[in-house]
Amino acid sequence: MSTLQAVRGMHDILPEHMPYWSKLERALCDLFAAYGYSEMRLPIVEKTELFKRSIGEVTDIVEKEMYSFDDRNGESLTLRPEGTAGCVRAGIEHGLIQPQQAHKWWYSGAMFRHERPQKGRYRQFHQVGIEAFGLEGPDVDVELILLTRRLWQVLGLSAVVQLEINTLGSSESRHAYRALLVEYFNAHRDRLDEDSVRRLERNPLRILDSKNPDLKPVIEAAPRLYDSLDEASRTHFSQLQELLQAVGVSFTVNPHLVRGLDYYNRTVFEWKTDRLGAQAAVAAGGRYDGLVAQLGGKPVPAIGCALGMERVVALLQEIGAAPLAERVDVYMVMAGDAALRAGLGLAEQWRDDIPGLRMLVNTGGGSFKAQFRRADRSAARWAVILGDDEVREQVVTLKPLREQGEQLRVAWADASGTLKSLLGLTTSSMT
RNA sequence: GUGGCUGUAGCUCAAUAGGUAGAGCACAGGAUUGUGAUUCCUGGUGUCGUGGGUUCGAUUCCCAUCAGCCACCCCA
Numbered sequence: 001m002s003t004l005q006a007v008r009g010m011h012d013i014l015p016e017h018m019p020y021w022s023k024l025e026r027a028l029c030d031l032f033a034a035y036g037y038s039e040m041r042l043p044i045v046e047k048t049e050l051f052k053r054s055i056g057e058v059t060d061i062v063e064k065e066m067y068s069f070d071d072r073n074g075e076s077l078t079l080r081p082e083g084t085a086g087c088v089r090a091g092i093e094h095g096l097i098q099p100q101q102a103h104k105w106w107y108s109g110a111m112f113r114h115e116r117p118q119k120g121r122y123r124q125f126h127q128v129g130i131e132a133f134g135l136e137g138p139d140v141d142v143e144l145i146l147l148t149r150r151l152w153q154v155l156g157l158s159a160v161v162q163l164e165i166n167t168l169g170s171s172e173s174r175h176a177y178r179a180l181l182v183e184y185f186n187a188h189r190d191r192l193d194e195d196s197v198r199r200l201e202r203n204p205l206r207i208l209d210s211k212n213p214d215l216k217p218v219i220e221a222a223p224r225l226y227d228s229l230d231e232a233s234r235t236h237f238s239q240l241q242e243l244l245q246a247v248g249v250s251f252t253v254n255p256h257l258v259r260g261l262d263y264y265n266r267t268v269f270e271w272k273t274d275r276l277g278a279q280a281a282v283a284a285g286g287r288y289d290g291l292v293a294q295l296g297g298k299p300v301p302a303i304g305c306a307l308g309m310e311r312v313v314a315l316l317q318e319i320g321a322a323p324l325a326e327r328v329d330v331y332m333v334m335a336g337d338a339a340l341r342a343g344l345g346l347a348e349q350w351r352d353d354i355p356g357l358r359m360l361v362n363t364g365g366g367s368f369k370a371q372f373r374r375a376d377r378s379a380a381r382w383a384v385i386l387g388d389d390e391v392r393e394q395v396v397t398l399k400p401l402r403e404q405g406e407q408l409r410v411a412w413a414d415a416s417g418t419l420k421s422l423l424g425l426t427t428s429s430m431t
Numbered sequence: 432g433u434g435g436c437u438g439u440a441g442c443u444c445a446a447u448a449g450g451u452a453g454a455g456c457a458c459a460g461g462a463u464u465g466u467g468a469u470u471c472c473u474g475g476u477g478u479c480g481u482g483g484g485u486u487c488g489a490u491u492c493c494c495a496u497c498a499g500c501c502a503c504c505c506c507a
Contacts, residue, residue: 005480005498060505064432082507115505116432117498127507195504211503260506270507281507308507335465368465376467387465401467 009115009123019323020313026324027154028108028128035147037104037130042086044110048076054085054291056262058202065113079112082261083129084288084304085295091133092297099298102134108309119314120279126309130285133302137287138240141267142247144305148271148283149249151307157315161282163249165269166257167237168205169229171290174265177228178204184222191218209256225255233266240267263288267303275318276311283307329423330359331375331401335368335387343386346396346412353416356425359384375401382422384415398422 006012013021032039048068055062067079080086087107091097108128115121130147132140145163152158168174181204185192192200196207196215208219229237244251251269259268268286276282285305293299316323334343347361360378362371368387375383385397385407396415398408410418 008498065505111507113506116503117500119501121506125507198504206505278502279506284507306507311507333466367460369461369463369467370459372465372467374467383466385466389465397466399466407466 007123009117011122011124017313019325020316020321021309023316023321023324024155024309024312025108027151028106031147031151031154032106032130035104035143037106037147040087040090040105040107042080042083042090042107042109044080044112045077046080046086046089048078050085050089050295051078051081054088054261054263054295055082059260059262060202061113061260065115067112067114081113082111083107083109083127083306084131084261084263084291087129087131087304088291088295088297088302092292092295097133097292097297097300099134099300102132104130104132106130118279119277120308120311122310128307128309129304130307131302131304133292134300135303136301137267137303138236138243141240141269141287141303142243142249144285144303145244145249145269146247148305148307152271155312155316156321157312157319160275160315160319161271161273163251163269163271164254164257165240165244165251165267166254167225167229167233167240168258168265168268168286169225169233171265173228173230173233177223177225180223180228181205181207185218188218191215203258203260205258206260209258236266259284259286263291263294265289269305273311273315276314279311281308282311282315325379326358328358328360328378328380329425330357330382330384330419331371331378331380332359332361332384332386333368333371333375334362336391338388338391339386342391342412346386346415350416350419354420354423354425357419357423382419384419 048066051066052062057063061081066081068076069078071077087105088097091103091105096103106129108126110124111127112124114123117123130144132144149158149163152161169177182200185196185200185204185207189197189200192207193210193212193215196210196212199206199210205225207215208222210219226234241251241253254270257268257270264286266287266289268284270284271282272280273282274280283305285303287301287303289301290299292302332343332347334340343361347359350359351357360375360380362374366374372383381400381402383399383401385399390396390409393409394412395409396412398410398418400407408418
């Protein structure tokens with residue numbers, strides 16, 4: 001192969017896509033500030049052991065999807081496949097996660113999973129993680145859902161996402177149920193398909209969610225999770241539903257909603273869409289009350305949620321959302337060496353005089369026609385014209401590009417004042 | 432990891448029952464010796480994804496490989 005290509009599944013996000021990303025990122029930042037969640041930044045690489053102990057040894061992620069390698073000292077390191085483990089590790093390591101204390105954090109960044117690339121699925125992808133520690137819920141469970149629901153509202157995506165919730169019960173009741181299920185499906189092993197036999201070892205709860213219609217009778221006769229649910233989890237779940245109803249959040253209970261990571265318990269939820277092909281989950285999360293202790297911290301309840309940024313961006317494009325357009329105030333058109341010399345200086349002076357000014361100075365020469373074409377395509381509101389005549393008379397010509405109007409000729413000494421009032425710029429206009 | 436489809440100019444695509452390729456858009460210059468649309472004229476580029484095989488000759492046929500897409504699986 002003579003030309004270099006990006007590594008499979010690791011995509012470039014080009015300038016033309018950034019307006020959608022910026023729209024999402026700004027909305028998120030505003031929301032986190034509004035709800036009182038603090039940002040943290042975490043390493044992309046962690047010890048492999050961390051993911052094995054948190055996500056679970058027999059999950060797909062740990063068994064076959066991690067980018068792991070040996071460090072120079074022989075220790076196994078891994079490119080993070082998800083964010084919660086590193087967040088919990090950091091919280092414990094710095095003594096932040098303590099009983100009787102609440103913390104609400106968020107972070108974002110690249111995650112890595114060696115899966116087959118597909119629409120909405122990449123080997124390097126970006127997640128926003130939201131975590132809350134030290135709170136039993138279900139009030140904080142609802143807050144997390146409300147925060148994400150508000151994000152959809154802000155982005156105009158409410159109509160294309162639906163909320164599903166479920167409970168997995170306490171770790172104990174979940175494990176008891178799991179054993180019950182394994183026993184049941186083992187007794188009917190001959191009626192399972194190949195995938196489900198494999199799931200029997202790995203994640204038996206997922207058999208319940210099989211897409212194979214042949215399995216429907218076996219699945220319907222299987223023991224139900226709700227029958228094994230402990231009393232406290234039952235109460236937690238019904239309070240959660242009452243609170244959601246009280247604040248007008250619509251949802252469906254999906255008894256088959258199971259998370260792929262081992263550490264979840266009690267509340268799990270998922271925002272799904274039918275606009276992105278098979279990759280339906282846009283954001284998903286749940287409680288992980290046992291994880292902090294499991295990783296060596298004190299027992300502290302926690303809940304978290306992850307949002308797939310590529311998927312949200314894809315949704316924004318899918319529904320034809322308006323990208324966040326960058327404003328351009330002025331495009332400077334120049335003809336000749338004298339104009340270039342004068343123009344570069346004038347432009348710098350205006351940048352000093354007019355805070356917030358967004359000005360493109362023509363580079364690379366070109367005829368007036370070409371320069372005006374560039375000015376037009378830049379979406380600038382005004383063209384500043386500097387040719388031989390203007391340089392001789394020490395003036396600039398200002399031409400409105402977005403609306404009808406006469407050209408103005410302004411002396412260099414007055415130009416920044418005139419521009420400032422024409423543009424109506426104040427120091428705080430940062431659109 | 433499994434299966435199906437695809438891969439030609441910067442982008443979207445066409446063509447050649449095997450004889451080394453075109454169009455639109457975009458870009459540059461001009462008609463308009465200093466003014467954005469439209470129109471018209473002019474201009475260039477392709478290792479036809481990569482490697483190998485068959486053939487006098489392969490972009491076309493065969494094999495492999497890489498990548499993309501779609502689904503399974505899994506998940507954000």
